[in-house]
Amino acid sequence: MDIASLVSCFGSAACVVTQVTSGLIIGMLLFLVAAGLTLIFGVLKVINFTHGSFYMLGAYFALTIFKLSDSYVLTLFGAAFGTALVGLVFERLFMSRVYGQNMLMQLLVCYGFILIFDDVVKIVWGAEFRSMGMPALFQVPPIFVAGGVVPPFYLFLVGVTVVIGGLLWLVIERTRFGKIVRAVAHNPSMVSVLGINTGILYGMVFALGGLLAGFAGALAAPVRSLTPGMGFSILIESFIVTVIGGMGSIVGAFVGALLIGLIRTFGSVGFPLFTEGLMYLFMVLVLIAKPTGLFGKEIA
Amino acid sequence: MATHRRSGINRRAVIKGATATAIGIMAAPMISRAQAKPIKIGMPTILSGRVAQLGTSSRNGVMLEVDKVNAAGGLAGRPIEMVIRDSKGQPQEAARVARELVNSDGCEILIDAEASSGAFAVHEVARDLKVLCLHTNSETSSLTADPKQRIANAFRTCRQGIHDSIVGGAYAAKVANAKKLAKWMTCSPDYAYGRDTTAQFVEYLKHFKSDVEVVSEAWPKLFQPDYTEVITKILQTKPQALYSCLWGGDLTSFIEQGNIYALFTQTETFAVNMADYTALTVVKNLPKGIHSGNRYIKTFPTTPQNASWADAYRAKFNEYPTNWSWQNATAINFLAAAAKKANTADGAKIAEALRGLTIDSPFGSNGKLTIRAEDQTLVGYAIGWGTTIPTEPYVPAVTAGDWKQIFELETAWKKKNGYL
Structure with a gap:
């Protein structure tokens, strides 16, 4: 424990700026993955354990598209829509068969596909770790804000994620599609009685989840090593985020992800040996105080 | 009667002689085959999971040298046959694989290409089965420095932490x-x-x-x-x-x-x-x-030797060698040199020859590598x-x-x- 450092950090603008921005970076990537996870749970009532694999696929798609096109914009969209397509196919062919069934059955299908996706990545891209490299546009020195360091790429990453989060909220809260999605989450049989094809809707929600995870993977690819199995650690953290925020709540995922990001960055200053533990401790405290999570009542 | 007996003896003698000749003819290639019986070398290593590269580049390093040794006549006339198995990076699996390689597959020498946790497990198998064992990837110094660990039949042909x-x-x-x-x-x-x-x-x-x-x-x-x-x-x-x-x-x-x-x-x-x-x-x-x-x-x-070794490796496997590649190649180089010195492929005699042995090598700091006799570990490598x-x-x-x-x-x- 190093409380003195933590106190002195809060006393210095440079430290606060650096730690808050790095908290945002960690949080925003988590939010993208957790948002898809929580959306799928909210609507379909299944916990999509393959969600980490979608993130991994997004990163590997990015690797290939960037290599071929050298355009990061194309890379982001290509990876996101590629992963969305994988999500759609996976839902229509496999997940749709286990809705309403035993939770263990769903778990088994998901776990099976985690292994399959990992092996597919090994076959296509190889078992060794890979690196995409930073797009030339962002190979610039960091910006200094009040003495704190802010890399331009991370500014871009946070900006894009906030825009996506806003769009997602608008789609769910303010559009007809969003209304139907919320209705399905609430009462699927009533919605299907009204003549809406819930099967297609489920597929679209899954694709949207895949889109978000794939986008997160493509955003992470320039700065993280790509390995088969890389989806697993982000899956665990995304679960923590959704549990803290409340299963099924997108606003909850946003707040939860931000909190986890900040806990990690300030935790590493004040509790360097207990940063990981801090995250879990916080989750335990939230669960004791509010078992449904911070925004648990709200559904999608 | 006498004639009968004589002719009987003759007939039997002919049959005996013919049989003996037939056996002799049939046996001759078997004897020559027995002399060139391949020597199996077992190699537990990590071929799957996150550090699979450790195993694949170790295997590549070994195979590059095995081909050369076999082309030059093998270990004291016996061609080397490698039996390489995946331990998945788990120590208990490494030990099990090592034991199986010796007991079921008939391997006479072990190349332990495990990371440290697995190496200590394989070391115990080598102690138990008294089979010649060369550790090629464990850099933990105590493996050879600690006299409690030391056994006459285990050596290290890699760098170490200290x-x-x-x-x-x-x-x-x-x-x-x-x-x-x-x-x-x-x-x-x-x-x-x-x-x-x-x-x-x-x-x-x-x-x-x-x-x-x-x-x-x-x-x-x-x-x-x-x-x-x-x-x-x-x-x-x-x-x-x-x-x-x-x-x-x-x-x-x-x-x-x-x-x-x-x-x-x-x-x-x-x-x-x-x-x-x-x-x-x-x-x-x-x-x-x-x-x-x-x-x-x-x-x-x-040195040109080192550069050309790297190029040969790259030409064959389409990637550059790793730290593990040279260490495993070194193990084969030492086995070949010791077998030549002892003029046998017998594990115990090779072990005897390995102690204190110096060989020419592209990886030596002055073109030479030595297995130090006192703790049976590699010294003089390029560092x-x-x-x-x-x-x-x-x-x-x-x-x-x-x-x-x-x-x-x-x-x-x-x-x-x-x-x-």
Whole structure:
């Protein structure tokens, strides 16, 4: 424990700026993955354990598209829509068969596909770790804000994620599609009685989840090593985020992800040996105080 | 009657003779085949999972040399047949595989290409089965330094931690003196290897430069995907120099993420595991001037033999050799030389010949490698530090470590630990 450092950090603008921005970076990537996870749970009532694999696929798609096109914009969209397509196919062919069934059955299908996706990545891209490299546009020195360091790429990453989060909220809260999605989450049989094809809707929600995870993977690819199995650690953290925020709540995922990001960055200053533990401790405290999570009542 | 008997004897004699001849003719190729019976060498290693590269590049290193040895007649006339199995990186699996290789597959020699945790398990199998065993990847010094571990039939043909720490400490102290680096920070993976290696490096750094102060430590967990919080902590601490023994994908992540904070222009970085092609060729924006120990690099030793070995390896396997490649190739080179010296492929006699054996090798600091008799471990290998440049040859010049200094400090270290 190093409380003195933590106190002195809060006393210095440079430290606060650096730690808050790095908290945002960690949080925003988590939010993208957790948002898809929580959306799928909210609507379909299944916990999509393959969600980490979608993130991994997004990163590997990015690797290939960037290599071929050298355009990061194309890379982001290509990876996101590629992963969305994988999500759609996976839902229509496999997940749709286990809705309403035993939770263990769903778990088994998901776990099976985690292994399959990992092996597919090994076959296509190889078992060794890979690196995409930073797009030339962002190979610039960091910006200094009040003495704190802010890399331009991370500014871009946070900006894009906030825009996506806003769009997602608008789609769910303010559009007809969003209304139907919320209705399905609430009462699927009533919605299907009204003549809406819930099967297609489920597929679209899954694709949207895949889109978000794939986008997160493509955003992470320039700065993280790509390995088969890389989806697993982000899956665990995304679960923590959704549990803290409340299963099924997108606003909850946003707040939860931000909190986890900040806990990690300030935790590493004040509790360097207990940063990981801090995250879990916080989750335990939230669960004791509010078992449904911070925004648990709200559904999608 | 007599005639009968005589003719009977004759007939029997003819039959006997014919049979004997027939057996003789049939047996002859069997005898010559028996003389050239392949010698099976078992090799447990990690061929799947996150560090599969350890196993595949070890296997490549071995196969490159086995082909040469077999072309030259094998081990005392017996061609080598490698039996290579995956341990999945689990010590209990490594031990089971090693036992099976000897007991079921009839392997007469083991090449233990496991990481340290598996190596200690295979070592116990070698102790139990009394089979000749060459450890090729475990860098944990106690494996050969600790007399309690020592057995007559086990050897090590790879680098080891204590040698690296001494050379690293001496080199870093020299740089620190020249550039006046007193305020240090460490950032290493949070498990046994990371903790031990870092502590030993700092110990020898302070041995050579007593006014060094380690102001802060960061311990990211193994296989952590994001180092942002660690990097910003380093930026807050503003150390003059940074030591790290991160490796593989963790190191490349750390470098890529550190780059966007311009970390490596602000602090002198010593990353012992950087100068290995597994990391060098993957990092997209390799910063200039990172100090690293040599793992395997084509430019060191600066000899045509070493460069042509790397090229031959690359031509055959379409990738550069790793640290594990040269260590496993060395094991085969030593086996071939010892079998030649002892003129037999018998494990016990090869072991006898290995003790104190010196061979010519592209990986030797002066063109030669030696298995030191007293603790049956490799010495005299190329060991040094250099700095990176962003493109090939990545580490153009390496400053060689001083083996005289290594031996002196190693002896002191052994005494301190009660090994001598």
